[in-house]
Amino acid sequence: MTTTTADLLQMCSIRTGDGTFGIDTRQVREVLGPTVSQRVPLAPDYVEGIIPYRGEVLTTISFRALLGLPPHDAPCSMLVLDDAIEGERFGLAVDAIGGVVNVPRNSIEPNPGTLDARGLALFDGVYNTTVGLVAHLDARRLQPSQLANILTTANHGVTQ
Amino acid sequence: MRQQACSSTVIRAAGAIQAIAGATQDISNSRTAPNWRRGFTTYKYTPPPFPATDLLGQTVLTDPDSSIIVGSIDMPHNPHLHPVTHAPPVKPDKGKVDDLAREFLAESQEGLDRVELCLTELEHRPYDTELIAEIFRAVHTIKGTTGFLGLLRLQKLAHVGEALLVELREGRIIVTPPLINGLLAMQDGLRGILNLIAETGTEGERSDDDDRELIALLVSLKTQAAVSPPPASAHDLEAQSPARTSLSSSSASTPSLRIDVDVLNRMMNLVGELVLTRNQLLESKPGQPQFPDLKRRLSNVTTELRESVRQARLQPLWQLFGKFPRIVRDLAHTCGREVRIEFEGQDTRLDKSLLDAIRDPLTHAVRNAVDHGIEPPAERLKAGKPAEGVVRLRASQQGAFVVIEVTDDGAGISTERVLRNATERGLINASQAASMGQREALQMIFVAGFSTAREVTAISGRGVGMDVVRTNVETIGGTVEVESQLGAGTTIRLRIPLTLAIVPALIVGSAGHCFALPRSALTELVYVTHRDMPLSIQSIGSAEVYRLRDTLLPLVRLDQLLGLPASLPNDSATYIAVLEDGTRRFGLVLDTIRTAEEIVVKPLSSILREIGVFSGATMLGNGELALILDASAIAIRAGVRPEPQSTVTGKVELDSAALNTPTQTINAPDAPVVLYESAAAGSHLAQIALPLSAVERIVRIRLSDVEYADGHPVVQYEGTLLALEDHDLLLEAANATTTALVTVLICVRHDPANQPSRVGIVVRRVLGVSDATLLARNPDLGPAQVAMVNQRVATLDPRFCNPVGVPSHSVLQEVA
Numbered sequence: 001m002t003t004t005t006a007d008l009l010q011m012c013s014i015r016t017g018d019g020t021f022g023i024d025t026r027q028v029r030e031v032l033g034p035t036v037s038q039r040v041p042l043a044p045d046y047v048e049g050i051i052p053y054r055g056e057v058l059t060t061i062s063f064r065a066l067l068g069l070p071p072h073d074a075p076c077s078m079l080v081l082d083d084a085i086e087g088e089r090f091g092l093a094v095d096a097i098g099g100v101v102n103v104p105r106n107s108i109e110p111n112p113g114t115l116d117a118r119g120l121a122l123f124d125g126v127y128n129t130t131v132g133l134v135a136h137l138d139a140r141r142l143q144p145s146q147l148a149n150i151l152t153t154a155n156h157g158v159t160q
Numbered sequence: 161m162r163q164q165a166c167s168s169t170v171i172r173a174a175g176a177i178q179a180i181a182g183a184t185q186d187i188s189n190s191r192t193a194p195n196w197r198r199g200f201t202t203y204k205y206t207p208p209p210f211p212a213t214d215l216l217g218q219t220v221l222t223d224p225d226s227s228i229i230v231g232s233i234d235m236p237h238n239p240h241l242h243p244v245t246h247a248p249p250v251k252p253d254k255g256k257v258d259d260l261a262r263e264f265l266a267e268s269q270e271g272l273d274r275v276e277l278c279l280t281e282l283e284h285r286p287y288d289t290e291l292i293a294e295i296f297r298a299v300h301t302i303k304g305t306t307g308f309l310g311l312l313r314l315q316k317l318a319h320v321g322e323a324l325l326v327e328l329r330e331g332r333i334i335v336t337p338p339l340i341n342g343l344l345a346m347q348d349g350l351r352g353i354l355n356l357i358a359e360t361g362t363e364g365e366r367s368d369d370d371d372r373e374l375i376a377l378l379v380s381l382k383t384q385a386a387v388s389p390p391p392a393s394a395h396d397l398e399a400q401s402p403a404r405t406s407l408s409s410s411s412a413s414t415p416s417l418r419i420d421v422d423v424l425n426r427m428m429n430l431v432g433e434l435v436l437t438r439n440q441l442l443e444s445k446p447g448q449p450q451f452p453d454l455k456r457r458l459s460n461v462t463t464e465l466r467e468s469v470r471q472a473r474l475q476p477l478w479q480l481f482g483k484f485p486r487i488v489r490d491l492a493h494t495c496g497r498e499v500r501i502e503f504e505g506q507d508t509r510l511d512k513s514l515l516d517a518i519r520d521p522l523t524h525a526v527r528n529a530v531d532h533g534i535e536p537p538a539e540r541l542k543a544g545k546p547a548e549g550v551v552r553l554r555a556s557q558q559g560a561f562v563v564i565e566v567t568d569d570g571a572g573i574s575t576e577r578v579l580r581n582a583t584e585r586g587l588i589n590a591s592q593a594a595s596m597g598q599r600e601a602l603q604m605i606f607v608a609g610f611s612t613a614r615e616v617t618a619i620s621g622r623g624v625g626m627d628v629v630r631t632n633v634e635t636i637g638g639t640v641e642v643e644s645q646l647g648a649g650t651t652i653r654l655r656i657p658l659t660l661a662i663v664p665a666l667i668v669g670s671a672g673h674c675f676a677l678p679r680s681a682l683t684e685l686v687y688v689t690h691r692d693m694p695l696s697i698q699s700i701g702s703a704e705v706y707r708l709r710d711t712l713l714p715l716v717r718l719d720q721l722l723g724l725p726a727s728l729p730n731d732s733a734t735y736i737a738v739l740e741d742g743t744r745r746f747g748l749v750l751d752t753i754r755t756a757e758e759i760v761v762k763p764l765s766s767i768l769r770e771i772g773v774f775s776g777a778t779m780l781g782n783g784e785l786a787l788i789l790d791a792s793a794i795a796i797r798a799g800v801r802p803e804p805q806s807t808v809t810g811k812v813e814l815d816s817a818a819l820n821t822p823t824q825t826i827n828a829p830d831a832p833v834v835l836y837e838s839a840a841a842g843s844h845l846a847q848i849a850l851p852l853s854a855v856e857r858i859v860r861i862r863l864s865d866v867e868y869a870d871g872h873p874v875v876q877y878e879g880t881l882l883a884l885e886d887h888d889l890l891l892e893a894a895n896a897t898t899t900a901l902v903t904v905l906i907c908v909r910h911d912p913a914n915q916p917s918r919v920g921i922v923v924r925r926v927l928g929v930s931d932a933t934l935l936a937r938n939p940d941l942g943p944a945q946v947a948m949v950n951q952r953v954a955t956l957d958p959r960f961c962n963p964v965g966v967p968s969h970s971v972l973q974e975v976a
Contacts, residue, residue, distance in 0.1 A: 041722035059765040144767040
């Protein structure tokens with residue numbers, strides 16, 4: 001079986017906590033090195049803060065907080081994500097950024113049923129790659145304005 | 161004005177700056193063959209056989225540098241920027257208008273604006289040959305260009321108009337109202353066709369796109385003399401007015417902007433310098449000797465560039481005011497008024513986007529002035545005023561604001577009628593109306609759903625209006641207010657910020673964070689030393705107040721409000737920023753003041769905007785980000801109430817029936833009271849309530865400062881003697897230690913003649929400020945007036961109740 005480039009998904013791999021995650025490289029606008037966000041008082045806990053980016057002020061999301069992990073002191077690596085269609089631009093703070101992983105698009109497997117509600121809400125599915133299992137993230141779901149909805153529904157699901 | 165029009169440049173506002181950078185090489189050949197009718201079928205550069213005359217009938221080509229056109233970069237296929245090989249497949253797209261046509265449209269619209277202005281002027285000065293010549297030139301230019309572009313319908317109309325104007329210029333016919341009406345109708349006709357071209361790309365060949373009637377009218381005017389125009393004129397105006405408003409609003413935000421070539425050249429030079437400096441900076445390293453110099457140069461260039469862009473965006477107000485003579489004229493005709501419009505300060509400049517934003521509100525204010533303000537001539541003569549009313553538009557710059565006043569010398573606004581109307585429409589209730597002052601009542605006209613028009617006319621009276629004016633002005637950070645004197649006239653005053661993006665701000669620190677506080681909200685900055693702290697900042701319950709001169713200022717601690725851990729102990733020296741947002745006034749307690757800086761406002765993402773306290777963010781000089789604090793949002797979040805005198809007040813209503821029934825809650829809104837503890841006359845400790853508004857200050861005074869005059873305790877307070885009332889005999893009890901402090905409430909009391917006097921009430925302990933609900937008197941409890949405060953009973957201080965124990969109306973009115 002031959003796979004053409006159109007069938008291949010290029011993912012930027014991300015490490016946070018013990019997990020590996022991947023995000024479509026077309027949704028990654030830029031990878032910034034270790035970046036310290038400036039905290040915003042009263043913001044939801046998954047908001048890491050704000051950073052200056054090309055003359056704009058970007059809101060950054062803490063991926064650790066999204067996964068329910070405690071914050072840690074080391075500066076986070078920052079991905080600037082931007083859904084080309086209509087989404088807002090924002091930063092995603094992760095523990096470390098790995099290389100680019102190519103996977104066939106159709107090899108995606110559904111999230112394991114035992115995954116908690118938060119994970120179910122955040123991940124699209126899982127790819128089995130050479131670097132291990134990679135949970136696929138969609139920038140559109142991680143948009144700050146979307147997160148509030150997603151997390152409420154997820155938490156709601158838990159209480160049920 | 162004319163000179164300026166000549167030496168300026170048309171830039172499409174979208175992406176103007178990028179266009180400058182991108183278009184430098186194209187300037188020389190940008191004025192190309194006007195083959196716009198054929199779309200982009202040919203992309204070859206042809207030498208410019210451009211119309212030999214520009215708008216003013218002067219030759220363009222003799223002075224090629226004086227007027228250049230910079231193409232806009234948002235045009236998908238600009239033939240001047242793409243070589244022939246790039247020619248895209250061309251469809252004769254009807255909805256598409258190429259940039260040459262756009263330029264023609266923009267110039268023609270401007271020409272027509274001038275025609276309109278001159279025509280209304282001509283009505284007052286019928287023999288001014290200069291005016292006639294100017295109208296002629298403008299129409300002639302349009303005719304010339306249309307002929308060249310092959311716009312036949314436009315050409316035909318312009319031609320008839322021109323012929324008529326020739327007669328006028330040669331003095332064969334004279335200016336009469338029908339002639340002016342006819343010419344204005346022609347001007348409207350031309351404008352209509354131009355708009356049609358802008359929308360559809362064609363002149364329109366539909367059956368109703370027929371100018372025969374109009375042309376016939378113009379021809380008849382030419383052979384004139386006694387030919388009276390069809391009685392259409394008045395009816396015409398009515399019929400046309402909706403159409404015209406739609407026209408004016410469609411051209412409301414013109415996509416192009418005239419700027420001075422000098423300013424543009426300066427910007428270009430600065431951009432060049434910027435590029436050079438960047439190159440040098442990239443080559444150099446921080447340690448090198450020329451580095452500080454480069455940094456300085458970069459900073460200078462940036463400042464200058466910013467300033468020149470700002471300059472370029474500033475547009476004189478006459479661009480806006482120019483519309484009004486016609487509007488006023490037409491409106492005056494329809495309403496049967498005689499109105500003259502006068503301008504002042506129309507050279508005042510305002511940012512282009514703001515100019516567009518105030519176009520509608522200002523038009524509305526002017527319409528209102530004519531329709532509601534100016535009385536019919538007969539009525540004016542009866543009132544001893546000249547038959548002709550005056551609407552005056554006055555603009556001036558005051559600091560960071562441009563103030564525009566629309567004044568009429570009409571009937572003024574009757575506050576009585578305003579209040580009656582507002583009550584009828586259910587906007588306020590009768591008791592609210594009764595308690596309103598004149599100024600307050602006038603502001604009711606800005607409330608949605610309000611209209612004083614006796615009947616709904618085509619122009620006004622639908623109750624949508626002044627509230628829209630206010631909303632529009634407030635969205636751009638401005639304010640609007642009204643002043644009126646019955647019989648003498650009304651003034652609507654708009655205060656518009658000069659620019660939006662850059663605001664002066666104070667950079668402040670709290671709990672290690674850095675915030676920007678826009679200076680517009682800041683009225684005063686107070687530094688409280690550690691020593692003054694206990695005397696000047698006091699707690700009433702959980703609320704802290706600062707006594708600022710004669711008032712108690714509620715305090716908001718920024719760190720607490722934002723849920724940040726306080727970095728300094730509560731009693732250390734602090735700054736208090738006194739903020740005002742129109743209705744509320746409070747002090748914001750800060751740790752440090754860093755600098756004053758002009759900040760560039762950057763928007764926040766929606767999730768951070770939702771927090772409500774921050775209106776944006778900005779980058780500081782040191783690269784740090786600072787959140788911009790929103791004073792009114794902070795006030796709301798912290799629960800600061802609007803000041804009593806500036807709000808619609810609710811009052812405690814005591815009806816006699818309720819007074820006769822035993823203890824029963826009276827249906828009254830809550831009134832804030834200061835609670836203190838007292839054990840007067842050896843009785844039990846009780847809560848006593850005082851109307852908050854009666855309390856001027858709460859002070860702690862040393863016992864040694866208390867002096868006795870004829871056996872009565874007094875203190876010296878602000879240069880006068882203040883009598884102390886000490887019902888609990890606290891002064892004697894504390895007498896042993898003269899260093900002790902006693903708490904004194906300084907209150908203002910009104911005697912029966914309503915003369916205010918001050919008195920100091922010595923109290924044991926201040927408990928707090930709370931809302932009290934008055935209870936009806938219970939005969940078993942004696943004469944005391946009782947209220948419920950926080951589910952506990954409090955007695956109203958008898959000194960602030962009238963003799964029968966019913967709280968004097970004036971006191972509670974102040975409170976409410």
